[in-house]
Amino acid sequence: MSDFDGNVNCDTHGNSNATFICQHLASGEGLGFNLGYDPDNPDELCPDAWCNKCEEVLDTEGEWNDKSEAFADIKVMCEHCYEEIRDKNWIQDDNVYHNLVTESFAFIEPRHKVFLEKYNVGAHSHDFDHRFSSALIT
Numbered sequence: 116m117s118d119f120d121g122n123v124n125c126d127t128h129g130n131s132n133a134t135f136i137c138q139h140l141a142s143g144e145g146l147g148f149n150l151g152y153d154p155d156n157p158d159e160l161c162p163d164a165w166c167n168k169c170e171e172v173l174d175t176e177g178e179w180n181d182k183s184e185a186f187a188d189i190k191v192m193c194e195h196c197y198e199e200i201r202d203k204n205w206i207q208d209d210n211v212y213h214n215l216v217t218e219s220f221a222f223i224e225p226r227h228k229v230f231l232e233k234y235n236v237g238a239h240s241h242d243f244d245h246r247f248s249s250a251l252i253t
C-alpha cells in the first residue's frame with residue numbers, strides 16, 4: 116500500500132479511480148449495499164461499500180477491527196466495476212427491503228437515506244450514473 120496512488124488498472128475499464136468493497140460484493144448479487152459515509156468527504160461518489168453479512172458482523176463488533184475487517188476482506192475495485200457491482204447488489208425490491216428491515220436490519224435505513232438525499236441533490240452537479248439515479252427515484 117505504500118506507493119498506492121488511488122488509481123487501479125482494470126482489465127475491463129483501464130486506468131481508473133480505486134474504490135473499496137467487501138469480498139462478497141466483489142463476486143455476489145443481491146447481497147445488499149452498505150456505504151461508508153465519510154463526513155469529511157460527503158461528495159465522494161464511490162464510498163467504501165460492504166454487504167449485509169458484513170454489516171451484521173460490523174454491528175456485532177461495533178467497529179471495523181481485526182475480526183470485521185478479516186470477514187469483509189476488502190478488495191480494490193475500479194470505479195466502473197464498482198457501479199456495476201452496486202447495481203447488482205443494491206436491493207431495490209420494496210418487499211425484500213421491508214422484510215430485511217423487520218429482520219433487524221433497521222439500522223441500515225439511515226445510511227440509505229443519507230445516500231438517497233446525497234444523490235438526489237448531487238445529481239444536478241455530478242457526473243452520476245443516470246440509470247442508477249432514475250431507478251432510485253420511484
Ligand SMILES: [Zn+2]
Pocket residue numbers: 137138139140165166167168169170186187
Ligand atoms: Zn461482505
Ligand SMILES: [Zn+2]
Pocket residue numbers: 125126127128129193194195196197
Ligand atoms: Zn473495471
